[in-house]
Amino acid sequence: MAAIFMKPASSLSAPTSAYSSTTRKHTRPDYIPNKISDPNYVRVLDTTLRDGEQAPGAAMTSEEKLDVARQLAKLGVDIIEAGFPASSKDDAETVKLIAKEVGNTVDSDGHVPVICVVARCNKNDIDIAWDAVKYAKNPRIGTFIATSDIHLKYKLNKSRDQVCAIAREMVAYARSLGCQDVAFTPEDAGRSDKEFLYQVLGEVIKSGATTINVADTVGYNLPSEFAKLTSDIKSNTPGIENVVISTHCHNDLGLATANTLAGANAGARQVEVTINGIGERAGNASLEEVVMAIKCRGNDQLAGLYTGIKTQHIVMTSKKVAEYTGMSVQSNKAIVGANAFAHESGIHQDGMLKFKGTYQIISPEDIGLSRSNESGIVLGRLSGKHALKSRLLELGYELDGKALDDVFLRFKAVAAKKKNLSDGDIEALVSDEVFQPQVIWSVGHVQVTCGTLGLSTATVKLIGVVDGVEHVACSVGTGPVDAAYKAINLITKVPVALLEYSMSSVTEGIDAIASTRVVIHGEDVHSSSDAITGKTVRRTFSGTGAGMDIVVSSVRAYVNALNKMIAFKSVSAAPKVSPDPLNAHKKAKP
Numbered sequence: 001m002a003a004i005f006m007k008p009a010s011s012l013s014a015p016t017s018a019y020s021s022t023t024r025k026h027t028r029p030d031y032i033p034n035k036i037s038d039p040n041y042v043r044v045l046d047t048t049l050r051d052g053e054q055a056p057g058a059a060m061t062s063e064e065k066l067d068v069a070r071q072l073a074k075l076g077v078d079i080i081e082a083g084f085p086a087s088s089k090d091d092a093e094t095v096k097l098i099a100k101e102v103g104n105t106v107d108s109d110g111h112v113p114v115i116c117v118v119a120r121c122n123k124n125d126i127d128i129a130w131d132a133v134k135y136a137k138n139p140r141i142g143t144f145i146a147t148s149d150i151h152l153k154y155k156l157n158k159s160r161d162q163v164c165a166i167a168r169e170m171v172a173y174a175r176s177l178g179c180q181d182v183a184f185t186p187e188d189a190g191r192s193d194k195e196f197l198y199q200v201l202g203e204v205i206k207s208g209a210t211t212i213n214v215a216d217t218v219g220y221n222l223p224s225e226f227a228k229l230t231s232d233i234k235s236n237t238p239g240i241e242n243v244v245i246s247t248h249c250h251n252d253l254g255l256a257t258a259n260t261l262a263g264a265n266a267g268a269r270q271v272e273v274t275i276n277g278i279g280e281r282a283g284n285a286s287l288e289e290v291v292m293a294i295k296c297r298g299n300d301q302l303a304g305l306y307t308g309i310k311t312q313h314i315v316m317t318s319k320k321v322a323e324y325t326g327m328s329v330q331s332n333k334a335i336v337g338a339n340a341f342a343h344e345s346g347i348h349q350d351g352m353l354k355f356k357g358t359y360q361i362i363s364p365e366d367i368g369l370s371r372s373n374e375s376g377i378v379l380g381r382l383s384g385k386h387a388l389k390s391r392l393l394e395l396g397y398e399l400d401g402k403a404l405d406d407v408f409l410r411f412k413a414v415a416a417k418k419k420n421l422s423d424g425d426i427e428a429l430v431s432d433e434v435f436q437p438q439v440i441w442s443v444g445h446v447q448v449t450c451g452t453l454g455l456s457t458a459t460v461k462l463i464g465v466v467d468g469v470e471h472v473a474c475s476v477g478t479g480p481v482d483a484a485y486k487a488i489n490l491i492t493k494v495p496v497a498l499l500e501y502s503m504s505s506v507t508e509g510i511d512a513i514a515s516t517r518v519v520i521h522g523e524d525v526h527s528s529s530d531a532i533t534g535k536t537v538r539r540t541f542s543g544t545g546a547g548m549d550i551v552v553s554s555v556r557a558y559v560n561a562l563n564k565m566i567a568f569k570s571v572s573a574a575p576k577v578s579p580d581p582l583n584a585h586k587k588a589k590p
Ligand SMILES: CC(=O)SCCNC(=O)CCNC(=O)[C@H](O)C(C)(C)COP(=O)(O)OP(=O)(O)OC[C@H]1O[C@@H](n2cnc3c(N)ncnc32)[C@H](O)[C@@H]1OP(=O)(O)O
Pocket: 051, 054, 084, 086, 087, 088, 119, 120, 121, 122, 144, 145, 146, 155, 156, 157, 187, 217, 280
């Protein structure tokens, strides 16, 4: 069964409405690896879980990645790039989980996302990749090797002929394993010699590649240049009519979205993007920008291109990724930034009041946001779960079941002390309650003394969720937070260093909720190398916490970061992931 999408026929063309009033129906074409039946359909490959996670500090646990994958499926992405299995046992096991569950779950529109994995052009990587992804209904291997002279000379130390042969043989090898869907990326295509590109791409197409992914790996191209690269590849590569052309653009010059759109306009029918634009260095083209640009201008400027993305899930997806990666979205970020739909100056406000189309080109509802509070509900201590759920929906959070129950409990506790809860308060509670890692330690009680008379002291009770045992420790410190963190360290006995600590007040007033963010690192188990210094750097883990008491908020953030680090460590170390890791945790609150 095919999903039906409504697409604006023309943006801002109707004078009586803020946005377009006419829509055309589209169906998502059935998935055939090397072709798309509708020439206007653009496949969306989301690589948040692979290239996105390559962003420094963006490590996600297995459980978080699975949750993001589920959300990406809900968003309607065509292909989820779930990881690089040869990079670690943890990544391979996580890909397996995603392939088995998300890669086999048919949604109400009959859509199942393709699950893709990345592998270098060598047999070992490809074997591991196939072993992890083969469980999906539609598995794909994306293999890559650099084609630019600078990479050949300094990184691979190989001649053009050698690289061409390796690419040809490895695509054929991936197909020989039984994988029907093999994408090939000429890494650094944006700086590669075009004649050599046509040659390599022609060879891999003969070997069975189904998608050719043109990568501007270092974000070097300008839009006109990337468009020309795409159209030149389309015109000069033997056999190119038998494959789908894809874009993979990085944002080093802030042009990733522009280049992606230029590529699509020049004939690419797959775009590789990430949520919030996260990724290696300055990041990748952002899904929300590319998709909304196509939705907004596809008809009048991009010859009728459209995607299968259910854009009303964009905000929730963006929030999840921001929470799990600890990479908050800048307020002026297009589409999902806090200010993307805010109008501060008088002339703009006047225009908005008269006709929204004067200053808004996208309806907030289109991306799953509605700050209008048209129902006039004020949330306070007498509000019920329905009112909270409806406000959460307006803020872009679709919560049900246990997640909603948990937030409701916290909401009631805060509302008992605070008259009216603002949107900021509610978002802080959701962040603290819902987007948290697997709970290994939960916070029982915190008691501190502090002041000018002497050292601060803290008594902390943590509950080990696996065995349910309560552990209490006391410590002194230079301040109450230092004392509390030292007490926690005595209980968890995990070597840890606190790298960053920041606290902000979510709203104004003495009864404001305090939101804390910490970044920690542990032992050397998870490391990567810093490109500038060349030094090995330890993997960092962030945690957030919220509460009306600043010490409690700080303790929550620290314990959440510790939980993330410990969960990450135990999954990486374990040879096999338990069949149902998601049921292995529960929460307790002070
Ligand atoms: C543009 C991109 O985003 S590429 C993807 C980047 N992602 C990652 O690197 C994921 C994390 N990486 C890792 O965990 C590790 O780098 C691993 C496990 C993949 C490899 O680790 P190691 O085997 O120790 O190799 P290391 O990373 O130090 O060096 C890379 C090697 O692969 C080679 N190589 C690099 N790209 C390719 C390729 N596409 N195909 C074949 N070989 C390649 C390099 O030339 C180098 O080989 P050498 O050892 O003969 O000089």
